Amino acid sequence: MNYDNLPSWWPSDKSWIIQDCLEGMKSIPTGGVDLVLTDPPFNVGIEYGDDTDDNLSDENYAGWFLERLREMERVIKDGYPIIVFSGDKKIHPILDAVEETGLTFHHFLKWNKPTGQRGLSGWVLFYRTELALLLTNGKPHQNILNREILYSDTLTVENTRPNDKWAVEHPCKRPEGLYEILISGFDAPVVLDPFLGSGTTLLACRKTGRIGLGFEINPEYESIIRDRSMADVPELKGIFDWRNEPELEVVSK
Ligand SMILES: C[S@@+](CC[C@H](N)C(=O)[O-])C[C@H]1O[C@@H](n2cnc3c(N)ncnc32)[C@H](O)[C@@H]1O
Numbered sequence: 001m002n003y004d005n006l007p008s009w010w011p012s013d014k015s016w017i018i019q020d021c022l023e024g025m026k027s028i029p030t031g032g033v034d035l036v037l038t039d040p041p042f043n044v045g046i047e048y049g050d051d052t053d054d055n056l057s058d059e060n061y062a063g064w065f066l067e068r069l070r071e072m073e074r075v076i077k078d079g080y081p082i083i084v085f086s087g088d089k090k091i092h093p094i095l096d097a098v099e100e101t102g103l104t105f106h107h108f109l110k111w112n113k114p115t116g117q118r119g120l121s122g123w124v125l126f127y128r129t130e131l132a133l134l135l136t137n138g139k140p141h142q143n144i145l146n147r148e149i150l151y152s153d154t155l156t157v158e159n160t161r162p163n164d165k166w167a168v169e170h171p172c173k174r175p176e177g178l179y180e181i182l183i184s185g186f187d188a189p190v191v192l193d194p195f196l197g198s199g200t201t202l203l204a205c206r207k208t209g210r211i212g213l214g215f216e217i218n219p220e221y222e223s224i225i226r227d228r229s230m231a232d233v234p235e236l237k238g239i240f241d242w243r244n245e246p247e248l249e250v251v252s253k
Contacts, residue, residue, distance in 0.1 A: 150185030
């Protein structure tokens with residue numbers, strides 16, 4: 001593994017940094033990132049095993065997220081996308097925060113899970129879809145969207161199985177196939193995930209030949225991020241070699 005392709009401004013020799021993303025993003029130059037793909041704490045009482053309070057009042061949650069969203073707004077290139085997953089129950093504070101920025105909300109991407117959702121907090125009856133906000137910094141660049149890959153706003157991808165090796169280690173591990181589709185859907189060489197969790201974004205970036213960067217506040221997750229993001233990928237693909245993209249299996253029609 002080598003990290004020769006990390007941007008010169010990135011202050012680490014690893015693609016992840018264990019730090020509050022609010023501080024961490026300050027080291028990223030304005031417009032330095034081509035895609036933000038992230039899954040912040042949903043504020044639904046999930047235990048992340050650290051000081052993260054996932055039970056804030058709606059107002060405090062909106063304020064907490066807004067501070068970090070403003071940094072995402074600064075680091076994303078003009079016209080490029082920010083994708084933010086959100087839990088249905090607490091989507092209103094996320095939308096309130098978006099309203100406070102200059103970001104443009106386009107629509108929701110819908111992740112459809114054919115076999116449903118693992119119950120995490122005990123307060124969910126049932127659901128099979130999860131929403132992600134698609135935002136851009138200003139007028140969207142139409143020509144960065146790979147319409148052959150993201151030809152639908154509903155993506156059907158199996159969820160992580162409860163007995164998945166990494167799901168045992170992290171409560172919210174996403175299936176990398178979902179992230180591979182989202183990342184490949186845009187001509188975006190440098191991808192940032194401010195809330196790495198188990199490192200799904202980094203693994204998906206390596207599999208699709210993107211430069212993945214991110215932050216995670218909980219040091220206990222560092223070994224998961226390291227081991228997972230290096231798994232199953234024998235070597236880095238050509239970072240800007242868009243023509244040699246692997247064929248992705250997109251289940252949704
Ligand atoms: C919903 S999980 C992300 C899961 C991830 N998408 C995955 O597939 O594993 C949110 C993560 O954000 C982390 N986190 C919470 N506050 C943070 C902050 N201020 N900066 C960076 N990471 C933070 C939590 O520890 C948790 O691991």
